[in-house]
Amino acid sequence: MKINEELEVMARAIYETSPISASRIVPGTDKKETRNISWDDLIYEGEVGCDLRQLNLERAQNAIQAKDRARVDRQVDDLMKLHNNAMKSAISRAEEMGLVFVNNQGNKCALNPAVVKKQNPSVNQIENIKKLHCEAYDLIEDSKTPTKTWEEYRAEMEAIEFEMQVNWNFEKDANYHTWWKKFPACTCPQMDNEDPIYYGRGKITLGNCPMHGGSL
Numbered sequence: 001m002k003i004n005e006e007l008e009v010m011a012r013a014i015y016e017t018s019p020i021s022a023s024r025i026v027p028g029t030d031k032k033e034t035r036n037i038s039w040d041d042l043i044y045e046g047e048v049g050c051d052l053r054q055l056n057l058e059r060a061q062n063a064i065q066a067k068d069r070a071r072v073d074r075q076v077d078d079l080m081k082l083h084n085n086a087m088k089s090a091i092s093r094a095e096e097m098g099l100v101f102v103n104n105q106g107n108k109c110a111l112n113p114a115v116v117k118k119q120n121p122s123v124n125q126i127e128n129i130k131k132l133h134c135e136a137y138d139l140i141e142d143s144k145t146p147t148k149t150w151e152e153y154r155a156e157m158e159a160i161e162f163e164m165q166v167n168w169n170f171e172k173d174a175n176y177h178t179w180w181k182k183f184p185a186c187t188c189p190q191m192d193n194e195d196p197i198y199y200g201r202g203k204i205t206l207g208n209c210p211m212h213g214g215s216l
Ligand SMILES: [Zn+2]
Pocket: 181, 185, 186, 187, 188, 205, 206, 209, 210, 211, 212, 213
């Protein structure tokens, strides 16, 4: 997706003068580490990237409102149209590629076409990945009125995530798991774990999370 260049220049300048900072607990310690995130850090491809970029633009918009709010609004509108069109074309691409499915909760879901292109799973593997997504959603749903221990939910989700990696043709690596923190009972920091700089370096957990406290 092409970013509106003028807005990007403005946003970049804002990030340089008043950067967003993100904190995390350093894995294996109880020390907190804070670092600044640049505009470039937030620009990357994929679904999460689209969300982050949108979030980012809202912050940029707020930050520059004192100067020329109307102009920025127009630019953000244009950008959101681009964003929406890009999302629409991503969804139709996913439909063409047979990557759209409905989970057991009745929600329409899609595998990411860009990742499919890159990892090249077979037709069988794609079907497996869809089934695994449904299992993950079912497990999350089930946890809302728990029928087993948090440890069992945690372990089952981890097994599903390893199977997902196998079918995606990724290395099995728990550092790249993304579903473990989606349980409503989990109180671990969501944003820190999605930090594009940090992603892949380990799980950021909270000691008092009922599912993950002290366990990872
Ligand atoms: Zn947790």
